[in-house]
Amino acid sequence: MNHPHPHKLCEVADLHDLHDEITGLRRHIHQHPELSFQEVDTAALVADRLQEWGYAVTRHIGGNGLVATLRAGSSTRSIGLRADMDALPIQEETGLDWASVKPGAMHACGHDGHTAMLLGAAKHLARTRHFDGTLNLIFQPAEEAGFDSGAQKMLADGLFERFPCDAVFGIHNHPGVETGTFMFRSGPFMAACxxxxxxxxxxxxxxxxxxxxxxxxxxxxxxxxxxxxxxxxxxxxxxxxxxxxxxxxxxxxxxxxxxxxxxxxxxxxxxxxxxxxxxxxxxxxxxxxxxxxxxxxxxxxxRGYPVLVNSEAETDFARSVAEELVGPEKVIAPFGPIAGSEDFAYFLQQRPGCFLRVGNGQGKPMLHNAGYDFNDDNIPVGAAYWTRLVERWMPVKPG
The missing domain is CATH 3.30.70.360 (Alpha-Beta Plaits)
Structure with a gap:
């Protein structure tokens, strides 16, 4: 699936002009966290921005979930990219200027960063439209619920019937690994819980x-x-x-x-x-x-989330995109498996795809820790990765 115009594929530098804007959005979301099934303001902020950028946005899918759709060219190919939006019931202890203003709630898992990376890609893809097919951006609530989660509720609301996706991809940050390093594993990757x-x-x-x-x-x-x-x-x-x-x-x-x-x-x-x-x-x-x-x-x-199983072909494809973007030296494959769980597993039961990790920095607090914060250095890297993945999955026809 080589792109006919490799020089036009997105590079990390192409997202640098959006870094301040998207970082501001990330920190606003971080400062105003919303727990599972309560992501009303977060979903509204995300939806409003996506509409401003030209996406067709469908709200209230599985509760506070939304899907933003953008079409370019005439291809029937399609792809889904997912970010989670909910926070955790933890009292933040970072002391940051953008620390949570809500007692007993904080973004201790980086969902604010996942949302920001996808928003960065969304804005860049809207201005370049260098793909041929249908792009579905899935902003999901209630990943942290443990059972009867946001993924299950979006699927029950007809997610993939209403927004067909040939494959679906998701990303999660990973403290303890250098920022901008991507990690992949095909097959069972994250545990049932x-x-x-x-x-x-x-x-x-x-x-x-x-x-x-x-x-x-x-x-x-x-x-x-x-x-x-x-x-x-x-x-x-x-x-x-x-x-x-x-x-x-x-x-x-x-x-x-x-x-x-x-x-x-x-x-x-x-x-x-x-x-x-x-x-x-x-x-x-x-x-x-x-x-x-x-x-x-x-x-x-x-019974909580099932085992997350990445399909082999899509994982190989996702890995190759990362190697192109940041170089093979910043890609770890195979990585894991990981004993944590993730409701993206439900999406992968219905569509092929890959859930991957990106390093959040060495020596940083672990996930679900009161001292955790998403590393904003990942915003242009993650946004560029999502952009290039779309460009490579739905390449523009030559000529």
């Missing part, structure tokens, strides 16, 4: 009379340790899985044995059979462990 909510019910008592109680704290503490054996003793050592107890709550006073204890788990895997095994073993351990202490347990097992 399930959430488990457990309640152990015992019998409360005075702390001085434990023999009259059924202590749910002891049962819960023992269960935490038992759960550590699921991966180490039940999953094939050649496979990848994670079982993390992220929440354990019981009681409010030192002299009271409480009635119940609650736990919440994050469970991650890369293969359906491993995912099934994890659920089977966790359910069995929860039930038998509680019973062994004379307590009762209830369990809510919530």
């Amino acid at each position: 399930d959430t488990v909510k457990i309640r152990i019910t015992g019998r409360g008592s005075h702390a001085a009379r434990p023999h009259l109680s059924v202590d749910p704290v002891v049962a819960a503490a023992s269960l935490v340790m038992a759960l550590q054996t699921v991966v180490s003793r039940n999953v094939d050592p050649m496979e990848t899985a994670v079982v993390t107890v992220g929440s354990l709550h019981a009681g409010k006073a030192s002299n009271v044995i409480p009635e119940f204890a609650t736990l919440e788990l994050s469970v991650r895997s890369f293969k359906p059979e491993v995912r099934e095994l994890l659920e089977q073993r966790i359910r069995a351990l929860v039930s038998t462990h509680a019973e062994s202490y004379g307590a009762q347990a209830s369990i809510e097992y919530l």
Whole structure:
């Protein structure tokens, strides 16, 4: 799929004149974060700008989602590029001039930057229109929801039926890797993620009379340790899985044995059979462990995002575009797999495509950290990458 006029393909320098404008948009979005399913102002800002630049914008797809469409030439080819817009329920501690003004909410995952990179590409593509086909820009809400997410809701609203895409691509920043470095992997790339909510019910008592109680704290503490054996003793050592107890709550006073204890788990895997095994073993351990202490347990097992699987041809194509743009020395392939999860996986279940990563800088705070901030140096790089990807996917006919 070589472009007939390689010298016309977008370079990073072509986006430098937009850097200040798009950085300003990014920092405004960062300063005014909106949590999953609440992205009203963010979506309105994005939609208004895209309309100003000549896109046909359809709002309220799957809630606050929107799609901006631009056509050029006469080709029937089409492509979808996706950016997520929602923030996280974290109190920001960066001290930056553009830090969040909303208590308990911040862009700690870089969705403000993902949105900005795609907006930069959108403006440049609108002024050059150096492609032949249909471009669909997908701005998605509620990626951080965990289940019943923005991707699912946009698909349920007929996303790909209303806006056909031959393939779909998405990008996520990656702290710890040099800015402007692109990372790719075909096949399973990011993990399936399930959430488990457990309640152990015992019998409360005075702390001085434990023999009259059924202590749910002891049962819960023992269960935490038992759960550590699921991966180490039940999953094939050649496979990848994670079982993390992220929440354990019981009681409010030192002299009271409480009635119940609650736990919440994050469970991650890369293969359906491993995912099934994890659920089977966790359910069995929860039930038998509680019973062994004379307590009762209830369990809510919530299936979250599936494994994100990149298609081989589209990943090879996306990688080749990055190598052209920044050079092979700034491309890592294969990279991962990554134990984090991503609801872009649902898009890839319906269309071929690739989800890739771009470095956010070495020595920078990790994602979902109160000290995190998206690296604005990525804006022209990411925008140029999206632009060139479109130009190469839907090349202008010679002559």
